[in-house]
Structures are given as structure tokens and as C-alpha cells.
Amino acid sequence: MTKPLRVGLAGLGTVGASVVRLLVQDRELLARRGGRAIDLVRVASRTFKPDIDLGGASFDTDLGSLDTPDVDVVVELIGGEGDAGDVVETAIAAGRHVVTANKALLAGRGNELFAAACRNGVALGYEASVAGGIPIVNALHKGLAANRIEALAGIVNGTSNYILTAMEEDGQDFAGALAAAQRLGYAEPDPTFDVEGIDAAQKLAILAALAFGTGIDVAGVYVEGIANVDVEDIGYARELGFSIKHLGIARRREDGIEARVHPALVPESELLAKVSGVMNAVMVHGDAVGATLHMGPGAGGMPTASAVVADLVELARGTLPVPAPATAELPSLGLAGVVCPHYLKIPAIDQPGVFAEVADVLSRHRISIEAVIQRPQAIRSGEAPWVPIIILTDEVAETEVEVAVAELGNLSGVSGAIARIRVADLSAMMLGP
Amino acid sequence: MTKPLRVGLAGLGTVGASVVRLLVQDRELLARRGGRAIDLVRVASRTFKPDIDLGGASFDTDLGSLDTPDVDVVVELIGGEGDAGDVVETAIAAGRHVVTANKALLAGRGNELFAAACRNGVALGYEASVAGGIPIVNALHKGLAANRIEALAGIVNGTSNYILTAMEEDGQDFAGALAAAQRLGYAEPDPTFDVEGIDAAQKLAILAALAFGTGIDVAGVYVEGIANVDVEDIGYARELGFSIKHLGIARRREDGIEARVHPALVPESELLAKVSGVMNAVMVHGDAVGATLHMGPGAGGMPTASAVVADLVELARGTLPVPAPATAELPSLGLAGVVCPHYLKIPAIDQPGVFAEVADVLSRHRISIEAVIQRPQAIRSGEAPWVPIIILTDEVAETEVEVAVAELGNLSGVSGAIARIRVADLSAMMLGP
Numbered sequence: 001m002t003k004p005l006r007v008g009l010a011g012l013g014t015v016g017a018s019v020v021r022l023l024v025q026d027r028e029l030l031a032r033r034g035g036r037a038i039d040l041v042r043v044a045s046r047t048f049k050p051d052i053d054l055g056g057a058s059f060d061t062d063l064g065s066l067d068t069p070d071v072d073v074v075v076e077l078i079g080g081e082g083d084a085g086d087v088v089e090t091a092i093a094a095g096r097h098v099v100t101a102n103k104a105l106l107a108g109r110g111n112e113l114f115a116a117a118c119r120n121g122v123a124l125g126y127e128a129s130v131a132g133g134i135p136i137v138n139a140l141h142k143g144l145a146a147n148r149i150e151a152l153a154g155i156v157n158g159t160s161n162y163i164l165t166a167m168e169e170d171g172q173d174f175a176g177a178l179a180a181a182q183r184l185g186y187a188e189p190d191p192t193f194d195v196e197g198i199d200a201a202q203k204l205a206i207l208a209a210l211a212f213g214t215g216i217d218v219a220g221v222y223v224e225g226i227a228n229v230d231v232e233d234i235g236y237a238r239e240l241g242f243s244i245k246h247l248g249i250a251r252r253r254e255d256g257i258e259a260r261v262h263p264a265l266v267p268e269s270e271l272l273a274k275v276s277g278v279m280n281a282v283m284v285h286g287d288a289v290g291a292t293l294h295m296g297p298g299a300g301g302m303p304t305a306s307a308v309v310a311d312l313v314e315l316a317r318g319t320l321p322v323p324a325p326a327t328a329e330l331p332s333l334g335l336a337g338v339v340c341p342h343y344l345k346i347p348a349i350d351q352p353g354v355f356a357e358v359a360d361v362l363s364r365h366r367i368s369i370e371a372v373i374q375r376p377q378a379i380r381s382g383e384a385p386w387v388p389i390i391i392l393t394d395e396v397a398e399t400e401v402e403v404a405v406a407e408l409g410n411l412s413g414v415s416g417a418i419a420r421i422r423v424a425d426l427s428a429m430m431l432g433p
Numbered sequence: 434m435t436k437p438l439r440v441g442l443a444g445l446g447t448v449g450a451s452v453v454r455l456l457v458q459d460r461e462l463l464a465r466r467g468g469r470a471i472d473l474v475r476v477a478s479r480t481f482k483p484d485i486d487l488g489g490a491s492f493d494t495d496l497g498s499l500d501t502p503d504v505d506v507v508v509e510l511i512g513g514e515g516d517a518g519d520v521v522e523t524a525i526a527a528g529r530h531v532v533t534a535n536k537a538l539l540a541g542r543g544n545e546l547f548a549a550a551c552r553n554g555v556a557l558g559y560e561a562s563v564a565g566g567i568p569i570v571n572a573l574h575k576g577l578a579a580n581r582i583e584a585l586a587g588i589v590n591g592t593s594n595y596i597l598t599a600m601e602e603d604g605q606d607f608a609g610a611l612a613a614a615q616r617l618g619y620a621e622p623d624p625t626f627d628v629e630g631i632d633a634a635q636k637l638a639i640l641a642a643l644a645f646g647t648g649i650d651v652a653g654v655y656v657e658g659i660a661n662v663d664v665e666d667i668g669y670a671r672e673l674g675f676s677i678k679h680l681g682i683a684r685r686r687e688d689g690i691e692a693r694v695h696p697a698l699v700p701e702s703e704l705l706a707k708v709s710g711v712m713n714a715v716m717v718h719g720d721a722v723g724a725t726l727h728m729g730p731g732a733g734g735m736p737t738a739s740a741v742v743a744d745l746v747e748l749a750r751g752t753l754p755v756p757a758p759a760t761a762e763l764p765s766l767g768l769a770g771v772v773c774p775h776y777l778k779i780p781a782i783d784q785p786g787v788f789a790e791v792a793d794v795l796s797r798h799r800i801s802i803e804a805v806i807q808r809p810q811a812i813r814s815g816e817a818p819w820v821p822i823i824i825l826t827d828e829v830a831e832t833e834v835e836v837a838v839a840e841l842g843n844l845s846g847v848s849g850a851i852a853r854i855r856v857a858d859l860s861a862m863m864l865g866p
Binding site for chain 1 (some may be wrong): 449455465560565567571572575576577578580606630707714724726728733735738743745751754
């Protein structure tokens with residue numbers, strides 16, 4: 001048996017502690033799988049956690065203590081870009097391999113770090129940075145290596161999916177569902193990162209780069225969170241045969257890479273529509289295989305540790321890849337050029353002729369109506385009486401629907417903001433262009 | 434760039450032709466992914482297919498033509514055990530790598546072939562042998578390498594799933610759905626292999642060996658096909674909140690490996706219950722990650738070729754594993770010791786006291802009743818009038834339910850065969866001991 005793989009671990013939060021537990025408890029199993037021992041030799045964390053069994057590894061509160069020749073691979077589980085970036089950069093510069101769960105770091109500085117790893121011939125494992133325990137990086141790099149990936153779509157933020165599921169199943173409003181998620185520890189006290197879609201955009205940017213062979217471009221991702229999804233929209237969507245999910249969607253088009261994160265109506269017949277709670281799922285369309293779906297827990301200590309340690313086993317085997325330079329020079333398109341059906345909720349004053357006005361605007365923009373829901377509704381809180389007109393449109397270009405919605409907002413019969421949510425017709429998208 | 438990987442391909446059926454197409458058309462992409470060219474140099478097939486572009490590879494009707502030093506890897510796509518076995522055996526003995534899509538060969542002689550490959554230090558790729566395009570072998574070996582796999586359950590035979598889906602969605606009976614599947618090319622003229630569960634058992638045996646580190650033991654798998662599933666059962670199951678699926682289930686227990694293939698009631702809340710048509714899906718439970726689901730097309734030329742060529746890319750990279758000897762000596766338990774809820778359909782003569790007799794038998798065997806459906810039914814085709822009593826039991830051991838069913842069959846008030854179908858409570862199974 002060859003020399004052990006010596007691991008230095010930075011960060012002892014939930015994931016760090018779980019990785020330590022796996023490495024210590026499953027030492028024998030992992031050695032068998034990896035073909036050599038995977039030894040945790042050093043742990044560094046700003047705060048000492050006396051209750052964690054480090055299995056004989058030395059401990060230091062100085063993160064610089066991992067910059068030493070007796071460490072072969074640095075596992076970075078600190079999070080954020082500051083200290084984590086320094087630790088990763090130092091390790092790569094010194095010719096040490098790196099395994100990280102840090103999507104923010106990769107989204108911010110991934111291209112530079114991948115290039116440095118490539119130059120220095122060290123592996124950089126990041127399975128844990130996207131979709132927690134789901135081995136999606138591995139699937140894209142290895143299991144689906146014979147395919148040109150054409151599109152992927154997924155639920156990659158468990159917090160948002162938990163909130164939308166609670167709204168759909170229990171009829172809670174956004175604020176109530178968020179508060180419940182916070183009580184259960186599924187959402188942070190400051191939930192911005194998750195509910196505004198930033199976390200999902202980072203993950204999508206990483207997945208898209210891997211799938212399409214481009215650089216990571218998080219700034220090129222169109223981002224919209226779930227804060228404006230009304231529980232009423234979820235009800236109407238259901239009536240129309242859809243579930244509202246927060247999706248990350250990336251497609252390779254002739255003119256570039258479409259990448260967008262937003263709430264979307266997903267047909268109930270799609271498996272993605274059934275993914276509930278904090279689960280993650282990613283659908284991938286390859287030119288040879290067609291559509292595959294990869295589902296599992298998207299967060300949590302042990303699921304994420306499963307991904308981190310899988311990278312370590314692959315490294316021990318010598319099969320964790322050194323990053324290759326980006327091969328495709330494709331511009332990021334964000335939302336530009338996207339054509340899809342839309343859900344519109346138009347607050348119409350309850351007077352004759354309003355529907356005709358609405359229909360006329362849509363018609364002038366050549367937007368076909370696929371379905372309509374309108375029914376009598378009580379007057380609300382002293383304001384002028386209005387009823388929501390729900391319209392499901394046929395496929396329409398972003399630019400067109402934007403202009404049409406602005407015009408609708410100016411109609412005298414329309415009172416208040418128009419809600420619009422895109423429809424993700426996954427089967428068409430996966431087969432499209 | 435290092436020397437090209439020189440491929441010799443045996444068999445030019447649907448999958449073979451698709452592999453040729455990928456290798457020829459995507460030569461540049463695959464070379465970039467694999468780090469060196471993947472060159473198709475020789476093709477051997479008993480029958481010549483003049484319409485396939487071999488991209489300059491030589492063609493021979495003699496399968497022995499691949500036994501030559503200018504071939505680095507033999508891709509076996511002949512199927513069956515005879516010729517295919519000879520080709521694979523010869524290649525391994527000569528120190529050539531092998532990639533195969535042949536589940537029957539692996540189920541029959543896999544242990545011997547893996548051992549020979551291990552001795553000779555050659556890789557043996559078999560991603561395509563199970564669940565078509567789903568990279569499940571890769572996920573189990575690599576992406577989930579940090580886990581002790583505790584259980585897996587899946588839909589691994591597209592033909593059976595197509596038939597059950599047609600019965601559920603269109604209300605067709607088994608014979609009608611089978612005929613439709615045959616017309617569409619989803620079922621063979623002789624459908625035995627698929628509908629009797631033999632194909633699924635072979636795949637389950639291969640997956641279980643990989644997941645649990647044991648040898649392949651197809652004889653140790655309990656097998657039951659779908660031919661006895663009545664469309665009426667599907668209707669009753671639906672009323673009770675279940676879908677009937679043909680599942681392969683394998684679990685690591687303290688006393689050995691439980692492995693079974695049979696129709697099962699799957700709770701509608703489970704994603705596996707929603708997998709329809711010819712799709713395959715495998716749910717895997719690992720001790721660290723929890724439950725993951727892997728779904729995709731389970732058959733077809735291009736999806737299977739996607740898996741074959743992924744193995745070739747991994748081989749080009751030097752990361753396709755040489756088989757390791759089985760590490761676990763665990764007996765195959767088949768169905769022994771299985772405890773699960775059951776669906777029973779008891780044809781009861783429409784006279785007073787029958788239900789009491791039935792309940793008494795179940796009670797004496799300590800089988801709790803979870804749900805009952807009984808309603809008036811018309812007399813059928815001149816026979817004695819009878820009504821089906823549908824009973825959903827609580828968890829009960831196989832041995833116990835078997836005895837109870839035999840006793841029920843002897844009741845004077847029961848006329849005809851009792852149908853019983855196991856319930857796969859996947860969430861309990863995946864979390865269970």
C-alpha cells in the first residue's frame with residue numbers, strides 16, 4: 001500500500017465536524033476504498049471545539065498551521081471569501097491539493113483558483129460546493145463525460161424550496177414560512193443570501209461552468225429570489241397544473257450561455273415539481289443520454305461531508321482531476337433571448353371592459369393566451385374593488401412580455417402591480433433549443 | 434498529449450452502432466475530455482452493416498480479430514454469455530481493458546471476470562450494464578465513496594415499468610399493455626426476460642455487489658415478475674394512496690444481504706412512484722448522505738452508448754478502476770427475514786360471516802389491518818357470487834403472511850386465489866436498521 005494521504009482541515013463548523021467524524025470513524029473503510037490510508041493530521045480553526053474527537057490530529061487556532069510539508073491536501077471548510085481564500089491560495093501555491101465546500105469562494109474567485117491549480121498541477125475538489133450530498137460534479141465530469149451537456153435545471157437552494165413547499169402544502173404566506181424555516185434552522189437569521197437567490201446563482205454559475213466548459217461567471221446569471229411569490233400565486237398555479245419552484249436554469253445556445261435563477265411554474269407531471277422541503281435536485285440534458293435527474297439532500301453536515309470525503313477518496317486513488325483550462329469562450333446571456341410562457345396576475349378594477357383592454361394589449365404584442373382564471377372576489381381593505389385576472393400565456397420573449405406588462409400597468413382598469421412568473425416547460429427546454 | 438486509446442468494438446447492434454456514432458462524431462470533444470484521443474481502430478461483428486460510418490476503423494466478421502496488440506480496450510456489445518464471454522475472457526487474458534454493457538454476462542460470470550481483470554491489472558468498465566444512461570455505477574463507486582451503502586431500491590427494467598404505467602394510466606390489462614409495448618419496440622417478441630423479472634434481478638445483483646462490496650450472486654435474488662399484477666390491483670392500490678411498481682430492493686443487514694425483485698406498492702408521496710414509462714430510477718441510502726435518487730433513460734442505443742463511452746473517457750484519463758476483490762463475505766438472504774406491510778386481495782363469497790373469518794385468521798397470526806376496501810360487486814361470468822376484500826396489513830414477516838394466506842385460502846367463504854403484493858415503505862426502509 002502506498003503512502004497515506006495526509007489531510008489538513010480548516011474550519012470546524014457543522015460540515016468540518018462531520019468530515020472529522022467520517023475520517024476518524026470510517027478510517028479503515030476509506031483506506032480500503034481509496035487504496036491507501038486517508039489520515040487527518042492537522043485541524044485548524046479559529047475557535048477550539050473541545051468535544052470533537054480529532055482522532056489524534058493536531059489542533060491549532062492559526063489557519064497558517066496547515067501550510068506545512070506534512071499536509072498533502074487542505075480541506076477548506078471555513079466559508080466566505082477572506083480567510084478561506086487565503087488558505088486555498090496558499091495551499092495551491094505550495095503545491096498542495098485542495099478540497100472545498102465553498103461556493104461563495106468559487107463563485108467569486110474560482111477562475112483564478114482553478115487556473116492556479118492547473119498551473120501547479122494540483123487537484124481541486126469541489127463536489128461539496130454544489131447541491132450538498134448529490135454527486136453532481138462527479139456525474140457531470142465523469143458519468144456523463146460522453147455528452148455535450150445542452151441544459152440543466154435544478155432546485156439548488158434548500159431554504160427556498162422549504163419555504164415554497166410550506167407555502168404550497170400549508171397555505172402559509174412567505175413571512176410565516178420563512179419564520180418557520182428560521183425556527184427549524186433551515187434559514188439563517190439574515191436570510192438574504194438564500195431567499196434573494198444569491199446562493200442559488202453561485203451554485204448555478206459553478207454547475208454551468210463545469211457543464212459547458214466555460215469560466216465561472218456569477219455576474220452573468222440573472223437572479224430573482226422568492227420574496228415576491230404570493231401564496232395566492234401558488235394556489236392559482238396549482239389550479240393550472242403547476243407547482244412554483246425556485247429554479248436555476250442554464251442552457252447552451254448558439255449565441256452563448258443562458259443562465260437564470262428565478263421562481264418558475266413547473267408542470268406537475270415533472271419530477272422536479274415533486275421535490276419538496278430542503279431536498280435539492282438537478283436535471284441534466286445531454287445530447288447522448290437525454291434527461292437525467294440527480295436528487296438528494298442539498299445541505300447539512302453529514303451530506304456535505306459525504307461529498308467532501310468522496311473527493312478525498314478520489315484524491316487518494318489519484319483520480320480527482322486537476323482543473324483543466326476553460327475550453328469554451330461563450331458569452332453569458334443571463335435572461336437575454338429567453339422565450340417562455342408566463343403566468344400573469346393582473347389586479348383589475350371590477351368594471352366592464354377591463355378584460356377586453358387586457359386582451360387587446362396582449363394581442364397587440366402577439367401574446368397568445370393559454371388559460372385564464374377570473375372569478376368574483378371580495379373588496380379588500382377599503383381600496384377600490386378589484387379582482388385578479390390570472391393569465392397563462394403561450395411562449396413569449398422577455399423583451400416583449402416586459403413591454404406588454406408595462407402597458408398593462410398603465411391601463412385605467414388595472415390597479416396596482418402586476419405579478420409575473422416564468423413557466424419552465426422542462427420537457428421542451430430539455431429537448432429544445 | 435499521450436498515445437491514443439485504441440478501441441476494438443465487438444457487436445454492431447443498436448448500442449454498438451450508437452457507440453460508433455459517438456466515437457466518430459465527437460472525436461475531438463472526447464479527446465479533450467479524456468486528455469488523449471480515443472480512436473476506434475477495429476470493429477468486429479458477425480453481420481456487416483454497410484450503412485454505419487466506422488470513421489476509418491477496420492471491419493471484420495471474425496470476433497477474434499480484436500485479439501491483437503493494436504487494441505488497448507475491447508468494448509463488448511454482443512450481448513448474451515457465449516461469444517461475448519469468449520471475447521471478454523480473451524481480452525482480459527491478453528492484458529487488454531474491457532468495457533461492457535452486458536448484464537447477463539456479468540450476472541453469470543462477473544465474479545470470475547472481475548477476478549481475472551484484477552489479477553491482470555486491467556480495468557473493467559460496466560456502467561452501461563445497469564440502468565442504461567444513468568451513471569449509477571460511477572455514483573456508487575466514486576460520488577458516494579464516503580458512504581456505507583445501507584440500501585438501494587430501484588426501477589431497473591423499463592419494459593415492466595412501461596407496462597405498469599400503461600395499466601395505471603390507461604386502465605389496460607396486462608396482456609393489452611404488453612402487446613402495446615411490443616408494438617412500440619419496448620418489449621421483445623418473447624418478453625419473458627423482462628416481465629418475469631430476470632433482467633431486473635441481474636441488474637440488482639450487479640448493483641448490490643458494488644454497493645455492499647460482495648460478489649455478484651444473482652441466484653440469491655428473490656425474483657417475481659409483473660405478469661400476475663391485475664389492473665384491478667392497480668386501481669385499489671391507487672385508492673389506498675400507492676402506485677404499483679416493479680422494484681429491485683437490496684439491503685445490507687447484520688445477517689447478510691437482502692435482495693429481491695417483485696411488484697410493490699410504493700407510497701404516492703415517493704418520487705419512485707412518479708417514475709413513468711421506460712425511465713429507470715435508483716434510490717440509494719448511504720450512512721452519511723442519506724437518500725439520493727438517480728434517474729434517467731434505462732435503455733436505448735444512445736443512452737447506453739453514453740455510459741459505454743463515459744467508461745472509455747475515464748479509461749483514457751486513467752481513472753477507470755481495475756476491479757478490487759470482494760471485501761464482504763455476507764450471505765445472500767433473498768427474501769428471508771423480510772418484514773413489510775402487504776396488500777391482500779381476497780375473493781370472498783358474498784355471504785354473512787366471511788369477513789369475520791378473514792379477520793380472525795389475520796388476528797391469530799398477529800397481522801394488524803391498516804386499511805380495508807370492500808364494496809358490492811356484480812356476479813361474474815356465471816361463477817358463484819364473490820366480492821374482493823382488499824386488506825392493507827401492517828408490517829408482517831414473510832413466513833407469517835405466507836401461512837396466513839394459505840389458511841385464508843382454505844376458508845369455506847373464500848373462493849379462488851388470493852393476490853398478495855408487498856408494500857415498499859421506502860422512507861422507513863431507507864432509514865431503517
